[in-house]
Amino acid sequence: MAIKKSRYTITSALPYANGPVHIGHLAGVYIPADIYARYLRLKGEEVLFIGGSDEHGVPITIKAKNENTTPQAIVDRYHAIIKKSFEELGISFDIYSRTSNPIHHETAADFFTKLFNEGKLIAKISQQYYDEEANQFLADRYITGTCPFCNNEQAYGDQCEACGTSLNATDLINPKSALSGNIPVLKETKHWYLPLDQYESWLKEWILKGHKEDWKSNVYGQCKSWIEQGLQPRAVTRDLDWGVKVPLKEAEGKVLYVWFDAPIGYISATKEWAQEHHQDWEKWWKAEDTQLVHFIGKDNIVFHCIIFPCMLKAEGSYIFPDNVPANEFLNLENDKISTSRNWAVWLHEYLEEFKDKQDVLRYTLTTIAPETKDSDFTWTDFQAKNNNELLAIFGNLVNRTVVLTHKYYEGIIPEHGEYSDYEKEIIAKIAEFPKIIGDSIEKYRFREALAEFMNLARVGNKYLTDTEPWKKQKENPEAVKTILHLSLQICASLSVLGEPFLPFTSRKLQKMLNINVHNWEAGGRTDLLKAGDPINQPEYLFEKIEDTTVEAQVRKLEEAKTQNLINRNNVQPAKEDVTYDDFQKMDIRICTVLAAEKVTKTKKLLKLKVDTGIDQRDIVSGIAEYYEPEHLIGKQVLMLINLAPKEIKGVASHGMVLMAENSNGELTLVQPDKAVKSGSIVK
């Protein structure tokens, strides 16, 4: 039996606080969620829109260690950046919380305790790697070793980044602790598990039968495969010191696994909000007439569709998500977005560099939102969406209407006369838009919804072009009054219906029109403006974005790419420019090795006798680890022969053999492609 839902709890995936938010997060999760929340509020629904930072887990502890600081310092830094940038983009969270808050620790611990006390968890003892020097168990990420598949020596305990294979820490050959460098030992440890397998039949009923029609195919398909393959108990605790402490005496030094505590973050955020607003939190999570919707990316499907619901089911008093409209992924300029590779457009940087252009980003990302498949953001596309759509269609309609109103009526809204049949058709069309756009939003088809919104602006442009008020003003000024009256009403509708997508522009437009309407259904009316009321001076809603602006952004990305290559290959950055004269001071020549012997009592040094074409001289070179002396005789090498003489380990050296050094510090000779005469100059 269908229950009429009258209250909406909307959650958006908690961004992980080890980096700022980028456009991929926005297009996939936060902008769709915000549109949905804003729309429902305009409809007069009861809405709670929840966000917050996910601040636990191993990667944060690793980052803290790498930066020689504390996990708390890391999460404080990113939580602040993320929270501020969401606010500035107009993501209308009712609360943006964080999982390091005491209320969250308490809520998550209580949740665990309830499951524990009711026997909903099972305990198991397993073998885990332990670092005896650091005195702690090692997370998979804290163990490195040789990958059994590709022999990469830098593989992590959970994955080899060279060949991409997922691993167990115990698979690694020669495992080493990242904390101390020591060889870890296997040690017994006790953990608690949520027996997902016990919920299989319930999941089948609830998802496979209950949501076959209304969940997106990517979401449903993934759930189906998980459920049908058979679920395994999943550990809910971890040996780690950063996170929510497991509230059991016997669990000293253990925390809740981050996937267990993070979704509870939605609940604790609700409690926090309720406390601040002196309201009841429980109806948002327990009332049958509350609709719970999780906005997430596709990597999070199983957590929100299977694991978290099982937690809620185990607890027993909660409702389950009505829908989990997971999006696919957004690429950037044809390449995967990556925080570690710095291949991203960071929200906080965008807001700095594109002042007052929040809606341009919101618009662009909505039109390319990866609703059904991965999509791609490019800066030229961004520019085109602004210049050819927002500005040309929406901005231009408002501008031409407002300019004409000022030109003909000094900014006073004119009376309309009798509407023609054509105008009646337009009025009827406008009336349909709240439903057309709303239907798309309710089906989580935000791209389509926004396209429909733009169609309303097109209706306005066509109306003006068809009726040509600038021609009629002389012969039939009465008709022009009607035309501009109706055109202004269309602008008013746009200001109402645009609010979920373009909140800043809507506000600006309403200010220009001197109205303050926040009611979705009113967006279909053509009496929002009253004849005789004044409107304000025209202002551009959007500004043209020039080629140079987007070119600069592309350049910035290219620089990130170059920097990345340097980092990855461990290549030295380029040195300062030198003049040709500087270069000419170097006397570099091809010389032939005549004799070679080891310098006694040294490991690295060879003494070479070389023919420079000018003379024969001795030089000392640190290549004994890479070349046998007898191997070098007769070889041609590059030499800097005017390097000031220096005595090394008792041997006078009159020059330097030039070598190539790779990132491991290994040396190799550089030789001419063809044999040349000794003494040939290198230039």
Added chain:
RNA sequence: GGCGGGGUAGCUCAGUUGGUUAGAGCGUCGGAUUCAUAACCCGGAGGUCACGAGUUCAACUCUCGUUCCCGCCA
């Protein structure tokens, strides 16, 4: 490797239960226009619907195989 999702015009994407000449926006080309940030409005061109086989009177749509991309898991 197993599983899930996806590969449709230059670009970003729609295509409902298989059915007449496969759609939209942007770009492009042409026309019309000048109120408007050279914007708006009208029209045209552009697709062997990843590839190969099969089922069918009929397949972008169903089945099988191949291939590429993304995700989840091992």
